[in-house]
Amino acid sequence: MITDRNKKLSYLSLLLPAFLIYITIIIFPVIVSFGLSFTDWRHFRLKGFVGIQNYIEIFQDPIFQIALKNNIKIMLLSVFGQIPLGIILAYLLFRKWVRGSQFFEMMIFLPITISSIVVALLWNRVFSPVGIYTAFIRTVTDNPDYVVKIFESEQHAIVPVLFVLLWQHTSLYMIIFIANLQRIPKSVFEAATIDGASESMIIRKIVLPALTGVIYTCSVLAIAGSLKSFDLVFAMTGGGPVHYTYVMALYLYQQTFTFNNYGYGSAVSIIIVILSVGLITLFQRFFEKVSKKYN
Amino acid sequence: MKKILTLVMVSLIAVTSIFASGAKESEGDGTITLTGYMQIDPANPAYEGHNAVIEAFQEKHPEILLDIEYATGEAFHQKFQAMAASRKIPNIFTCYGGARTAYIQDTGLVLDLNDTDYLTADFRSNFKSVAFKAQGANGELWMIPPTLAVCHTIYSNDAILDELGLEYPETFEEMISQVPAIRAAGYYPISMGNKDQWVVNSWLLSLLVDRTGGPEWFMDAANGKNGATFNDPQFVKSLEIIQTMCEEDLFSPGVNQMGNGEADQEFYQGKSAYLVDAGWRTGGMDSQLPKEQCEQIEMHVFPAINNEVRSNTATSVTGEGFGIAKAIEGTPEADAAWTFISFYTGVEGSTIFAQYGDIPTCNIDFSNIEMGIMQKKYAQFQENHEMGYVFDSVMNGEGVSLLNANIQAMMMGNGEPKEVAAQYEKWVAKNDTNRE
């Protein structure tokens, strides 16, 4: 017999172990960071409270503004590029439209098994001015001065990074979608086939509604991940050339660890958190409206 | 069942982890253990020199055990800063002369060697005076630099020069005039790998500033004395030279995309006539290139500039050395640490190092040492040129970082020398600790 008290105890015993670990290791230091963000603490000398001075300086810093723009670009790519691509690939493989779908599934998944540092290193070796790709193009076009120009472009230097991110992360969403596609009972597909439904009808009326929850979850993950993005950019461009490929996490790293501006750096981390919360909430509203329309 | 399994596993881990945190205490049998934290590249050829010195030391002093942890690059600093924040640092550790390790120097964690009686006249006589130059703001000496690192060299590929009937240029104008001939033959004039932005500063700009302004002017500008600032024409001129080099196509096309290792690769593959790099690249050249190729590589400095204040100079910094933790001051551990340091930096250690690509600050007789071809040239080079300052060993890292980014933008055509100088001066005036 389960009494109310039993129920409550069960609830807590299921929830708390996870929650306690999480709180101690993540929430507590973040609160400390929050406090620090209002101080001027550089070079290990605490100079006192400065209120929101750090925040103002951050938003006025042109480097931060570039970083913010780049993060937004990454976010748009993740939500509107990686997720749809993930769905398409998942569906493609799920419906076995090509032979050897198992092999291709493995290939698509391979990029994410490689650490970002390795990916960046490889990518650089291939496309650098002394890399294989450049050597190839130079021989083929007989132009010894060829270099991959986009790396130096002020507006577009982030594009190669976006490309590699797409390559790396699409599979993440793909496997989540495959898992959830598997949850749709086969009987539903069979019934639809017998009723003579076309592929696009199946997609619209069966698959997408079933995946709505998952699409939402993945989008949240994508938004959060894109604002946190660090490893790949750090290893691939280091924010360069000049500041063209900076992202907020890199800015935070540089301020905190290279320049030792702990107070300032803490403020950056809080800004990242607040922006993420804001964007996710906005997205939630947007998503609710859209799914109401279609349901 | 699963639950029990989990519980067992977790407890196992917890138990083993208590025992796995090996904190070594000194055994009571007369041996002293020194804990250390060192920044090094295990894959750098110079690392072999370090290993060899450690081996030799352990042989000579079996009563001192070294327990050193190694870390590379930025990760070294990150962890060290965390250690410093909790005030728990090892007995000996990599310490820079300048501000890069301010987080231990400014927080009172490092022993000032001037406060000890280790620096006897006898000890001092073995070294070049640069080894004892003041490091801290109040004249502190945090460590003995074991090596001197030359930070500007222009290597020439004499095979290409001979082929084109050219010689190393005496003036900057002459170098520019060589460009058409070099490019017509399908080569690049200069390889330089500025992807990481600091390269153009450490290995080129600093030298140009030494030539256009000289060391006295530079220190004045750094400290804000005698009315010198970075808006002065000397500094602007050094930036203009870099801009001119870009406009005259002196660099290979990937100058801002290549890491310095890749620029080396370009030069080694015989694609360019000159290479801008540091003096210590000689170690790598000796180990990677065939002897015949090394014989055709010569070391030079930047050619003469119109109206230069100094001539024929290069730039150098003192290498990082071992600092001693203030916490062990006066204990046997500190004496043991000093024994180690004097071995490492003294004649014994230096003789070993010299074979692996470093130039020691200790005075040693090079004629008896087996050295590679390029290494010999490096030792000679060092004797033949006076040395100037390197920017990032004097100025604050944050400002230099911003300067370097702006220089890169200028090199790509997105900025002018006067603006770059003005922006840098603005930052320094407001933030740099040298101006305090």
Added chain:
Amino acid sequence: MKNNLRERKISIHTIAFSYTFLILFTLVTLFPIIWMSYSSFKSMGEIMLHPIGLPKDFTLDNYKKCIEYGNMDYAFLNSIIYSAISTLLIVLLSLQAGFALTKFPYKSRKVYGALFTTGLLITVNSVITPLFIMETNTGLYNTYLGVILPYVAFGLPMAVLIASSYIRGIPNALIEAAIIDGATYQQIFWKIILIVSTPVIATISVLSFLGSWNEFLMVFTLTSGDDMRSLPVTINSFAGRLNQDYGLQFAALVIGTIPMFIFYLIAHNALIQGFGEGALKE
């Protein structure tokens, strides 16, 4: 899958597009890896001078140096320990939390849920220094637990999100039936939820294992001994700012990547099995 699903008319365009995309993707993926692999058998000098061709002087030196200088055998073992144990814990804890957050009627679950989601937004960089200080003061520094607990903490937000999303879809009827039969919630968790959630267990395991295996900063900061290092830390030590020994780097990278690939081959089968079982239980 039954034939009548496969026999529908798929346009030739779709098939052509699918094949082209997949093949291109495969090439782009495989080529750098293959290049890196055979380059690891070249000496540094050869890589510098002849980067593209196959090795002329095949050498195992780089691998030897990896093990000698870098203690890669220890690193490998440690990586397995860190990743496996934290993955196990993440799976268990996230499913428990997911169950609690979706199948219990308490209002507080919204707060807990929101707090977990915030965890997605925190970078390791921002907590690493306070974490280091905490661990040094509680003696967790340089221990296995000292790395595993943070791995679990950072893996939980995503895992809880995925688990919640999935468990929400488990029919309440299943649970109510068990209660009527006299089961406690703990029993329901172990005997029903866990069994039915095999697909997400597979997904969460793979993602957590991956995340932990390739993680660098935390192991690096929170451990100090050679005997505690993981693979990424060792690989990174060969890639210093001034370092140029690409051969050594490549060898280290190969050692670091191949195990992951093998793991995926194994886990992949588990994934398929997991999917198969999960889908049939309706």
